[in-house]
Amino acid sequence: MSKLLYVHTGGVNNPERSATPIYLATTAAAMDVEVGIYFTVNGPTLLRRGTAETLIVPKFDGTGAPLRRFIDQAIDLGVKFYVCQPSLDLHGLNREDLIEGVEMIGGAAFNDMALEADQVICF
Amino acid sequence: MTDAPAADRTLDARGLLCPMPIVKLSKLVKELEPQQVVLLEATDPGAVPDVRAWSKNTGNPVLHQETDGNVMRFWIQKA
Numbered sequence: 001m002s003k004l005l006y007v008h009t010g011g012v013n014n015p016e017r018s019a020t021p022i023y024l025a026t027t028a029a030a031m032d033v034e035v036g037i038y039f040t041v042n043g044p045t046l047l048r049r050g051t052a053e054t055l056i057v058p059k060f061d062g063t064g065a066p067l068r069r070f071i072d073q074a075i076d077l078g079v080k081f082y083v084c085q086p087s088l089d090l091h092g093l094n095r096e097d098l099i100e101g102v103e104m105i106g107g108a109a110f111n112d113m114a115l116e117a118d119q120v121i122c123f
Numbered sequence: 124m125t126d127a128p129a130a131d132r133t134l135d136a137r138g139l140l141c142p143m144p145i146v147k148l149s150k151l152v153k154e155l156e157p158q159q160v161v162l163l164e165a166t167d168p169g170a171v172p173d174v175r176a177w178s179k180n181t182g183n184p185v186l187h188q189e190t191d192g193n194v195m196r197f198w199i200q201k202a
Contacts, residue, residue, distance in 0.1 A: 002180070027142040030149035031180040073146065 003034045005117040011042025011091075012055060015067070018046055019057040021123040022070045022079075029077035036080035038110055039102075040087045046071075047083065047098045075101050084110065127187050128198050130162035131155065137166045137194060144170060145177050148199070152183055155201040160186065163197045170195045 006025050010017035021037055028035040039047055046052060052068035075081070081102045088094065095104060105113075114120045134151050136144035144165045151161055163174065171188075174197050178185050187198040 023142050027145055030142065030146045031177050032149075033180065077146065077149070 001032065001034050003117040004028050004036075005113050005120045006035070006037045007120065007122040008037050008039050008043040008046075009041035010123060011045035012048075012051060013042070013045075015055055015064075016058055017123065018055060018067050019070045021121070022067075022074050024121070025079045026070070026074045026077055029074070029079050035078075036082055036113065037074070038082045038084075038105075038113070040084060040110075041090070042087075044083045044087050044093055044098070045091055047081065047102055048093060049097055049099050052099070071099070082110070082113075127162075127189065127196075128160055130198060131159040133162045133164070135164050136170075137164050139165070140167050141169050141173065143167075145173055148174075148177065149181075152181075152199065152201050157201050160198055160200050163199060165195050165197070166193050170197075174199070 006021045008021045025035045025037050046055070046067060052071050053066055055067040056064040057067055057070065058064040082105045083098065083102055084106055085104065132151060132155065134147055136147055144163065144167050148163055155161065174185060178199065182202045184200050184202065185197050186200050189196045
């Protein structure tokens, strides 16, 4: 099985950048690709419990869908979500603040995943 | 490709945009038995390259394809 690893650095202050890595990963899962998203830098702010329900992924006309819809779709198709502790510390977040289904990894595990993946795609 | 084969299931993805047609197709094909055929109807302008890429990666072949105005139809067999 092919493997893709997405790296998501965008956070709540850039809603327009929040959904794209998630729905690309969702599409990869639908293509039977083994896929994970590593949320780092500002990425973990998107995973704070309660945030994605109210964060609107905007369209040009001011409408849009909540990010939670994209996250649920991704998890439903088997996309794995990863975060690392230093990027939580950056935002004063704890593991308990995050939504269900997020796995904590460290830098070594991330690098290993990157070496094992067929491609790493960074946002 | 010749005439359209009979379809066991139809997936109406008209009006849905990327990535929903592919996501719904993936879920439906997982419910099928091998050799069964799904007819996918889509209007997403990226549907043709997307369905081809999906088919190439999952190994489920596109048996037949038609375009009718802005509606694209794909007959896809579960491998």
